[in-house]
Amino acid sequence: MIQFELPEEVMNQVYKKMLQSATQAYELASKREALPFWMKKSEAAEYANVSPNTLKKFIKDGLRVSIKGGIERISKKAIDDYYLDSEI
Template identity: 45%
Template sequence: MKQQIPLVISDETIRAIQKVINEVIVEATTDSELISKRQKMYMNKKEACEYIGVSFNTLKKFIDEGLRVVEVAGIEMIRKVDVDEFFEKHTA
């Protein structure tokens, strides 16, 4: 037969536990959003700027220097793999 042992937890301890749980949820959500963004294969030019961390004008320079742009359903898109390869080739 199972025995139950009463457990008394102070309000302060409960608040501390809730705080930790909330922090874990926020971190997991943020990590999930980052993973989702990384897994997206095609980006529009705005997303490509955000991914690279550059302005639109700088992105246009990269395109002029050979960064590949593909057309998907009439929309210009940039593949993440192409961005990564471009930077591998153009960094010393």
């Protein structure tokens, strides 16, 4: 392990950046959790963190869409599974 000291001003800048990153990650996670389990396509794109056009490509590539009474919904599980199946 390498140890070194940084000036207090630099440490404060690092601390502020780390806090900012953690806050952004928490806000994104909160936003995603607030979405319903069965989502409209616009919500699904937000959950998947992609544009609506990219979501369309995912659907063509095999992302599961449930259709009941002409209403299309995508589950959080379908998106999570799609990403897991695409891991290298």
